[in-house]
Amino acid sequence: DKLNVAVVGATGAVGTKILEKLLERDFPASSIKMLASKRSAGQEIVAGGRSYIVEETVPESFDGIDIAFFSAGGSISQKFAPEAVKRGAVVIDNTSAFRMDEGIPLVVPEVNAHALNQHAGIIANPNCSTIQMVAALQPVKEKFGISKIIVSTYQAVSGAGAEAIDELNEQSKQFEDRVEIEAQLLPSASAEKHYPIAFNVIPQIDLFGDAGYTLEEWKMMNETKKIFGDSTIAVSATCVRLPVVTGHSESVYIEIDQDDVTVDVLRSVINEAPGVVLQDDPASQTYPMPLYAEGKDAVFVGRIRKDPSHPRGFHLWIVADNLLKGAALNSVQIAEELIKS
Numbered sequence: 001d002k003l004n005v006a007v008v009g010a011t012g013a014v015g016t017k018i019l020e021k022l023l024e025r026d027f028p029a030s031s032i033k034m035l036a037s038k039r040s041a042g043q044e045i046v047a048g049g050r051s052y053i054v055e056e057t058v059p060e061s062f063d064g065i066d067i068a069f070f071s072a073g074g075s076i077s078q079k080f081a082p083e084a085v086k087r088g089a090v091v092i093d094n095t096s097a098f099r100m101d102e103g104i105p106l107v108v109p110e111v112n113a114h115a116l117n118q119h120a121g122i123i124a125n126p127n128c129s130t131i132q133m134v135a136a137l138q139p140v141k142e143k144f145g146i147s148k149i150i151v152s153t154y155q156a157v158s159g160a161g162a163e164a165i166d167e168l169n170e171q172s173k174q175f176e177d178r179v180e181i182e183a184q185l186l187p188s189a190s191a192e193k194h195y196p197i198a199f200n201v202i203p204q205i206d207l208f209g210d211a212g213y214t215l216e217e218w219k220m221m222n223e224t225k226k227i228f229g230d231s232t233i234a235v236s237a238t239c240v241r242l243p244v245v246t247g248h249s250e251s252v253y254i255e256i257d258q259d260d261v262t263v264d265v266l267r268s269v270i271n272e273a274p275g276v277v278l279q280d281d282p283a284s285q286t287y288p289m290p291l292y293a294e295g296k297d298a299v300f301v302g303r304i305r306k307d308p309s310h311p312r313g314f315h316l317w318i319v320a321d322n323l324l325k326g327a328a329l330n331s332v333q334i335a336e337e338l339i340k341s
């Protein structure tokens with residue numbers, strides 16, 4: 001049976017990729033409704049040789065919709081996701097609005113597809129940085145156990161939306177023209193101060209929360225525990241924005257439960273993980289980089305090495321396209337998993 005699909009945030013950085021992935025993967029859709037704000041109503045999106053006309057998002061948009069993908073910000077999800085569910089749709093939400101709510105599955109299909117067995121209409125897609133990390137670590141956790149994770153991220157501007165890409169481009173031009181660099185958006189639209197991202201590194205993503213951690217860091221720490229179904233795993237994160245357009249990178253330190261695991265064994269376990277590609281050969285300078293991960297579905301892992309001072313400690317470098325596995329692809333994979341059952 002074919003499904004009526006809606007994409008909320010259709011004009012955004014993630015929304016456009018959701019449409020691309022639905023078409024590329026031959027998702028069994030009988031119709032795809034592209035929804036955004038009133039501002040974009042009437043705008044034409046061309047994909048797969050077809051034209052889609054963007055409509056304003058209103059509660060009635062969801063009449064007759066089977067699956068609705070949301071990627072228009074948390075407040076839009078808060079407002080319209082319950083409306084969509086009321087009208088019989090299953091919502092796959094890419095925002096942080098419902099992720100930590102009890103009874104809302106938070107899913108990376110390679111890790112916890114089983115969580116989809118019970119839901120009440122809304123499925124949450126995890127934070128982009130969390131997805132690529134848990135996808136790469138899942139086989140390690142399953143085989144050896146993981147007790148501790150310390151992660152530092154190197155995140156691309158597209159994670160903050162299409163306007164953040166524009167800001168990086170504008171600032172790069174301002175730098176070249178030797179005029180003053182104007183910062184309006186990053187680190188967060190609602191932050192008090194804004195800093196240039198061009199030729200800079202900003203150790204703040206989203207607003208600050210408890211204990212000196214940002215909300216992005218809390219997302220990684222809390223979501224990892226929920227997806228792994230393990231509240232005892234120790235996780236701490238430092239999330240940093242870089243002047244990269246697309247592709248998040250992560251330096252990840254883990255402590256595993258088992259002794260005597262070699263780097264070669266760890267490499268082969270990661271190599272077998274679904275959706276993960278090993279790029280790890282220092283001799284030939286082979287390691288993942290965001291520039292080459294852009295547009296790819298896989299999570300790339302390299303630089304695997306043992307910690308010199310901890311017998312069960314390892315370091316890894318994990319890179320993925322934040323708009324694809326980190327968002328649109330994972331959302332579409334959730335939908336594929338849902339209709340399998």
Ligand code: A2P
Pocket residue numbers: 008009010011012013014015035036037038039040041057071072073076160161162163
């Ligand atoms: P619009 O282009 O009409 O503003 P990004 O994540 O790249 O910043 O994109 C955000 C997405 O959310 C865009 O598609 C944007 O549409 C959409 N959006 C913003 N405000 C609303 C709203 N009030 N109702 C529906 N969609 C919205």
